[in-house]
Each structure stands twice: as C-alpha cells, then as structure tokens.
Amino acid sequence: MLAVDELKRLQQEAAEVRKAAIKMATRAGTGHLGPALGITDVMWVLYSRHLKYDPQNPSWPERDRVILSKGHSCLALYAVLAKKGFFDEELLKTYCRQLNTKLGGHPERDLPGVEANTGSLGHGFNIGIGMALAAKVDRKDYKVYAILGDGETQEGSIWEGAMAAAHYGLDNLVAIVDRNNLQVSNFVDRVMNIEPLADKWASFGWAVREIDGHDYQQIDTALRAVPFITGKPSVIIAKTVKGKGLPIAENKVEWHHKVPTAEEYQAMDQLLNLGSLED
Amino acid sequence: MAIDLTSDLSTRKAFSEAITEFGLKDERVFSVAADSESRFGAFRKEAAERAINAGIAEQNAMSIAAGLAFCGKIPFISTYATFLTMRACEQIRTDIAFANLNVRIVGTNAGFSSDWLGMTHQALEDVALMRSIPNMTVLIPADGAATYRLVEALLEYEGPAYLRIRGTAREPHVPCDEPIVIGKARQIRAGNDLTIIAYGRLVYEAMLAADRLAQEGIAARVLDMHTVKPLDEAAVLKAASETRRILTVEEHNIIGGLGSAVAEVTSAHCPVPVRRMGVPDRYGVPGSEADLFAFFGLTSEHIVTEAKKLLETEESK
Numbered sequence: 001m002l003a004v005d006e007l008k009r010l011q012q013e014a015a016e017v018r019k020a021a022i023k024m025a026t027r028a029g030t031g032h033l034g035p036a037l038g039i040t041d042v043m044w045v046l047y048s049r050h051l052k053y054d055p056q057n058p059s060w061p062e063r064d065r066v067i068l069s070k071g072h073s074c075l076a077l078y079a080v081l082a083k084k085g086f087f088d089e090e091l092l093k094t095y096c097r098q099l100n101t102k103l104g105g106h107p108e109r110d111l112p113g114v115e116a117n118t119g120s121l122g123h124g125f126n127i128g129i130g131m132a133l134a135a136k137v138d139r140k141d142y143k144v145y146a147i148l149g150d151g152e153t154q155e156g157s158i159w160e161g162a163m164a165a166a167h168y169g170l171d172n173l174v175a176i177v178d179r180n181n182l183q184v185s186n187f188v189d190r191v192m193n194i195e196p197l198a199d200k201w202a203s204f205g206w207a208v209r210e211i212d213g214h215d216y217q218q219i220d221t222a223l224r225a226v227p228f229i230t231g232k233p234s235v236i237i238a239k240t241v242k243g244k245g246l247p248i249a250e251n252k253v254e255w256h257h258k259v260p261t262a263e264e265y266q267a268m269d270q271l272l273n274l275g276s277l278e279d
Numbered sequence: 280m281a282i283d284l285t286s287d288l289s290t291r292k293a294f295s296e297a298i299t300e301f302g303l304k305d306e307r308v309f310s311v312a313a314d315s316e317s318r319f320g321a322f323r324k325e326a327a328e329r330a331i332n333a334g335i336a337e338q339n340a341m342s343i344a345a346g347l348a349f350c351g352k353i354p355f356i357s358t359y360a361t362f363l364t365m366r367a368c369e370q371i372r373t374d375i376a377f378a379n380l381n382v383r384i385v386g387t388n389a390g391f392s393s394d395w396l397g398m399t400h401q402a403l404e405d406v407a408l409m410r411s412i413p414n415m416t417v418l419i420p421a422d423g424a425a426t427y428r429l430v431e432a433l434l435e436y437e438g439p440a441y442l443r444i445r446g447t448a449r450e451p452h453v454p455c456d457e458p459i460v461i462g463k464a465r466q467i468r469a470g471n472d473l474t475i476i477a478y479g480r481l482v483y484e485a486m487l488a489a490d491r492l493a494q495e496g497i498a499a500r501v502l503d504m505h506t507v508k509p510l511d512e513a514a515v516l517k518a519a520s521e522t523r524r525i526l527t528v529e530e531h532n533i534i535g536g537l538g539s540a541v542a543e544v545t546s547a548h549c550p551v552p553v554r555r556m557g558v559p560d561r562y563g564v565p566g567s568e569a570d571l572f573a574f575f576g577l578t579s580e581h582i583v584t585e586a587k588k589l590l591e592t593e594e595s596k
Contacts, residue, residue, distance in 0.1 A: 134346065163334070164334065
C-alpha cells in the first residue's frame with residue numbers, strides 16, 4: 001500500500017511531468033500529447049518505485065530496461081527521464097525545435113535512458129524479448145518493461161512476440177498495454193476490435209492483470225507483483241484516458257497528434273497552473 | 280576444422296561449420312532461427328541455450344536479434360534471403376542498422392539456388408535492398424571457403440552485416456591466394472584488356488570466361504567483389520583506369536546491385552564503359568539451377584560473348 005503522503009507526492013510529481021509534456025508540445029507546436037498524458041501515471045510510478053537504474057550511468061548492465069514500444073508517447077518519457085536526472089531539464093526545450101535534437105518526435109538512443117529506437121509500432125516489444133532472453137542466458141535478474149499501445153496490438157508482430165515470450169518462459173518480461181481505446185483515426189473498437197484483449201494474452205500463455213492506469217495503488221500493486229506467475233511473462237492492461245489531465249483533450253480522437261493553441265494554453269494555465277511556457 | 284576448404288563445399292555447409300566452430304568458442308554468439316535451425320548445424324545442439332528459434336515469424340526473430348545485440352551478443356539470424364530481407368526489412372533498418380548493432384543477417388538459398396521453389400524463394404532483389412540501408416555491410420562469398428572466412432571475420436567486425444549465401448548444393452571452389460578481407464576485392468585473374476567483376480557463384484563463371492578469353496588472346500582481369508558494400512572503390516577505379524572497360528556479372532536484378540554500385544563509382548571518378556549482366560528486372564521462374572543460369576544468360580559462355588561485345592564498342596576502343 002502506498003502511504004497517503006507518498007501517494008500525494010507521486011501525484012504532485014506526475015502533475016509536473018504532465019506540465020512539462022504540455023509545454024514541450026505547445027512550444028514546438030507538434031507532438032503526440034494525448035498518448036503521453038494517458039500513460040504518465042503508470043510511467044511515473046514505474047520509474048519512482050520499481051525500476052532499478054542509475055541516471056549517472058544509463059548503460060549500467062544490471063539496470064532494468066524500459067522500452068517505449070509506443071514510441072509516439074515520448075513526451076512523457078522525455079519529461080520522466082529529465083525529472084529522474086538522466087539529463088538536464090533544459091534539454092526539454094530543444095524538443096522538436098532544434099535540428100538534430102536528441103528529443104525528436106520519436107525516441108532515439110542518443111538520449112540517455114532510451115533503450116531502443118521506437119516509433120514504428122510492433123518493434124520495441126519484440127526487441128524487449130531479445131533483451132529478456134539475454135538476461136536469462138546471462139543469469140542476470142534485471143527486468144524488461146515494454147509499454148505498448150492498445151492500437152499497437154493490431155500489429156501481427158506483437159502476437160509473434162507474445163507467443164515467443166511465453167514459449168521461452170520469460171517471466172522477466174513485463175508488457176504494459178496502454179488501454180485508452182483510441183488510435184489515430186478513431187476509437188480502437190471501431191477501427192479494429194482487439195477484444196477480448198485479456199483473454200488473448202492469457203491464451204498466448206501470459207499472466208494477465210487489468211488495472212485502472214490512473215489509480216496509483218493499483219499501478220503500484222501490479223508492478224510489485226510481477227512476475228504474476230513464475231515462468232510466465234506478465235502483462236498489465238492499464239485502462240487509461242487518453243489526454244488525462246488536460247480537460248480539452250481527454251478521450252478525444254483528434255488529440256492523438258494535436259497540441260494546444262496559445263489561447264488554449266492560456267485558458268488551461270488558470271486551471272492547471274502551467275506557468276510560463278518558456279520555463 | 281572439420282572441413283576441407285579447398286573442396287567444392289556448399290555455402291550452407293560452410294556456414295554451419297563456421298558458426299559451430301567459431302560460435303562454440305565465443306560466448307557472445309547466438310543463433311536465431313525462424314524455423315530454419317538446419318542452417319546452424321551442430322551449434323544449435325552444442326550451444327542449445329544460445330540457439331533461439333522464433334518459429335515461422337521473421338519479424339519477431341529480427342527484433343529479438345536486435346534485443347540480443349543491445350545486450351552485447353552477436354546474433355547470427357538466418358533463413359531464406361527473401362524472407363529475411365523483405366518481410367523483416369523494416370526491422371533490419373530501424374531496429375538493427377540505425378542502432379549500428381552487431382547483428383549478422385545470413386540470407387540463404389539466394390538467387391537461383393532456390394531453383395524449383397520458384398520466385399517466392401529466389402532472392403533477386405536482396406542486395407539492392409540491403410545496400411540502400413545506411414551502416415549495413417553486404418557480403419557475398421564466392422564459395423564455401425569464402426563463406427567460412429567471412430563468418431570468422433564477422434566475429435570481430437563492428438556494425439550490422441548481411442551475408443548472402445546459397446543452398447546445400449555443392450559450389451565449385453574458386454582458388455585464390457589472396458585472403459578474404461571485408462571491403463577488399465580479390466583478384467582472381469590478372470589482365471588489362473577488360474575487367475570482369477562478379478560476386479558469389481558467378482565469380483567461378485567469370486574465371487572460366489577469363490580462361491576462355493585468354494585462349495583467344497584477350498587478357499581479362501577478374502575481381503571477386505565479395506563485399507558489395509562498402510565497395511572497394513580503389514579496386515574499381517584501378518580497373519577502370521588500367522583496363523578501360525568493366526563488365527559486371529551478378530545473380531540478382533540488374534537494378535541496384537553490383538553493377539549499379541560499380542557504375543556509381545566509375546561515373547563519378549573515371550567514366551568508362553560499364554556493361555552490366557544480371558536478371559533484367561523480372562522475377563525468376565521454377566527451374567534447375569543450370570537451366571536458370573542459362574535462361575538468364577549468366578554462364579561463362581554468355582560472359583565471353585558480352586566481354587567481346589564490350590571490347591568492340593566504339594567508346595571502349
């Protein structure tokens with residue numbers, strides 16, 4: 001159980017992550033803001049309470065690996081990594097505003113803390129399987145966390161990987177599915193229904209838990225419990241609200257790849273206490 | 280070494296022997312199969328923990344290879360060249376090559392060695408695809424011995440590499456005293472009347488053609504361009520300036536392969552006539568290897584004919 005003051009602190013910090021993401025997207029005038037805000041709570045709890053890492057030595061061999069397979073949610077990853085000390089927060093100002101920035105529209109490994117170059121869906125999860133296999137052969141106890149979009153599970157390669165991870169008994173692998181029921185063109189169930197999602201993963205040999213991806217107790221409890229079953233990979237299906245924390249964006253199809261206008265930013269500043277755009 | 284490198288080894292046999300011999304000695308080596316375990320010979324049993332089989336799932340297999348390489352391993356992933364370089368092309372580009380990972384992509388049964396299996400299995404576009412990917416090295420051994428030596432060299436080579444080999448049929452050995460060095464062409468025959476540049480199985484045919492031409496008083500230089508990328512530009516330009524005519528021969532689409540690579544270099548630095556032999560931008564058909572080489576005009580006889588035509592062209596006189 002998270003203590004009350006710990007819970008409050010985590011929520012306040014996650015709010016700061018959201019503000020950083022909103023400011024990056026607004027300053028640059030581009031970015032997948034909705035997807036980033038939806039996964040922020042899960043990522044913040046993961047990085048704050050569960051991961052083994054050293055921001056001063058991002059290639060530390062014993063570290064846990066996080067792969068943002070849904071690479072377009074990188075605004076959240078950038079803000080989290082900066083707040084955890086992987087790099088100076090000033091670097092966030094270069095997000096999509098400087099030629100050859102380390103913070104582009106999809107994550108690349110020249111930014112400390114990024115484990116794989118993602119952005120093409122159905123790749124990162126599978127790279128994570130290779131890392132989890134290497135850990136098993138090397139008798140290392142690090143875990144590999146792959147964060148997937150729910151729409152991403154429409155990619156065939158995800159199920160190739162799901163089958164393989166279970167076959168190899170990779171209980172050091174954790175998939176987190178950001179179940180916001182939205183993808184670029186519409187609600188997921190209208191574009192291409194992926195339900196019954198939990199049953200699919202279970203039938204592929206995974207141990208499955210479904211949680212509210214904004215409930216810190218549930219996030220924390222699930223992450224603490226992995227592997228849910230020894231010898232099986234674990235998947236956490238986190239029900240989330242795309243655009244969470246930004247009222248004009250919540251659960252809106254068009255906020256997959258959309259950023260606030262200057263006027264919208266001003267209006268939200270009063271609500272969210274965003275502060276100056278350039279801070 | 281359990282094999283005789285001067286024999287007419289198949290390139291598949293040479294590969295499986297090499298990965299077994301060198302892979303068992305080097306803990307970094309992993310094999311990654313897509314239901315294609317036979318490529319790896321005894322390695323898969325003797326190093327079972329390092330032998331991954333992803334099943335019939337090339338895309339996942341390729342990304343797994345990337346993940347292994349991120350953890351310091353040297354994965355050799357192998358199955359049919361078509362499936363590796365085409366179905367998993369984006370994984371090669373984005374997961375592996377962009378990160379400059381030490382993954383060795385071993386495409387087998389390339390070209391006409393997939394004889395009766397037909398166009399689905401006959402890779403004739405793979406060299407062009409792999410050559411266009413930044414960071415990628417593209418290797419095509421002339422015979423079993425060259426295959427073996429290239430696998431050995433790849434253990435200490437930095438960056439991703441595509442090794443294109445053929446099938447389980449025996450391949451004629453190409454005798455050559457020069458060692459195999461990645462990025463450096465081997466001279467198989469000396470000569471200054473023209474240069475024939477080939478890779479893979481057709482190096483042997485080029486050698487036979489040169490011997491035939493020699494009987495008619497034509498001295499053809501033959502270069503084994505086992506590394507199509509990075510191309511040995513110095514050897515190409517030396518051939519261009521010293522022999523003034525180049526004939527390229529490849530078991531591949533005429534577009535985008537060795538002929539294109541050679542012409543890219545000569546056109547910029549030493550424009551001489553370059554005649555390109557290959558498959559004329561079409562798909563293969565089911566047939567025996569011998570019939571396919573003949574059908575597509577890629578035998579020593581055809582090379583002799585093309586060499587003579589090249590010598591007769593106005594601009595090459």
